[in-house]
Amino acid sequence: MKTNRLAGRTGVLTVLVLAAVYSLLPVWWLVVSSTKDSGSLFSSNGFWFAGRVEIVRNIRDLLDVQQGIFGRWLLNSLLYAVGGALVATLLSSMAGYVLAKYRFRGREAVFNTVLGAILIPAPLFALPLYLMFSATHVVNTFWAVFIPSVVSPFGVYLSRIYAAAAVPDELLESGRIDGAGEFRIFRSISLRVMQPSLVTIFLFQFVTIWTNYLLPSLMLANDRLQPVTVGLVAWKEQRGQTVPYNLIITGSLLSVVPIVVMFLILQRYWQAGLTSGSIK
Template sequence: MTTLQSTRTAPTRPATPARRPAPAHPSRWLTLGVLGIVSVYFLAPVWWLLVSTTKSNSALFSGNGFWFSGRFALLSNLHDVFTRQGAIYPRWLLNTALYAVGGAAVSTLVSALAGYALAKYAFRGRETVFNIVLAAVLVPQPLLAVPLYLLFSPVHLVNTYWGVLIPSMVSPFGVYLARIYAAASVPDELIEAGRVDGAGEVRIFATIGLRLMSPALVTVFLFQFVGIWSNYLLPALMLADDKLQPVTVGLVGWQAQRGIGDAVPFSIVITAAAVSVVPLIVMFLSLQRFWRSGLSAGSVK
């Protein structure tokens, strides 16, 4: 009874007024404005490329460049791209895929081996080797194109597949990322447990190290794949035969033919450039979740 009376006589709390959202700070609008400008800066060329692939060669130089023309010429442009010059463009795509996939795969394996060794084995000069790798990361790759040409020329590797594949099999950034990730994600206790069970170092690396390092290795593969796919200077110096060239060198050759005899129309060059970007987009989207986790390697231990 006393409980009921106390419940009846208990004062009711006044309703709390709804909180109004805080007004946006001026710095927030400034940040959004800068991000919007940057987005337009990066996306405008992509939009222009997509729109240009649907135009004929004459429509490219008339009307609004950022909007479609009356005639939809995408299918005819694609047909001309894959049949032009004896259907050389599919050969360029296959060459580029060979260089990118083969070079990236071997580079990823080499980076995994080197990074794992630098992270898990104590030997004299380990820090010196790692510092050399860091210094190699800072060297721009185009600076090495001419020295590589001078090295490969006496051994007759110029104008061969190996002239592009061999330099693509080494990635200092991949070694650096693999070393950081191996140190953060491969516990020493697992390695010691494998040794106690009688497993060799190669088996421990293959069964434990590679599996735990897989996010970083996918990131290394993706970065190397994109770098090789978009590389121009090294293949341009090494390859004189157009049947060995990748897409980048071939497209520049088509562009250089403008105004000379049976020149390749500009619409075909643009469409070929757009098609060459599709494998990069597919690769990035399929490996995006591994790429994100690999980039954050070592940030949280």
């Protein structure tokens, strides 16, 4: 019996270690390659450092390429991702709260439509969105990327599920008895209870917008409006003729940093929400 348990634990541990190595190895290669110059990038061991660390120089050279276009791409990505995630979180929380706490004709039909939107792959919406925005002359503008980013069917679904389970009807009734309006109850009471779900929606939407390539590449022709994902792929397709590969790799590393920082900032809200839920 003990032998079987030991074998089972060893197998699980082996699988976890392999999964960790599989996930972290590309990140390690990215970090190591960002410290090399163009000469030692392919001539040395790809998974270990090669002499002098050049990451500071690479970052400085990267920010000077094409009059600082990479910095503009980063700002564009931050604007699309942060702004779109904030608006999407607000709209999703309002829609999910209404679907969870108010009874009206067609409520289940609306929710089923949201579920259907979750099941449809996002790339399938790209061409219809392009045709619609082209007809309304929105293509190649900021709004062509921002407007689709504020729609999150998964956020609506998660908000409804969480609001139905975590926001008691008695709490809402007590607010109405005290004379609070429906919007004030939602703003002052429900949003506080729904905080862990809001953080989850924001982070999921932030990552989705930040890593999105198809929609901005289809909508935007002006390189001053493009996010960092589209810009880096455009540099890569030039095969190092305009921008050296070591600078492209350094840009890829910098493009990951905001996602890591956002996760580290928001994880304490998850922990606080889980702790308060266990106490309740």
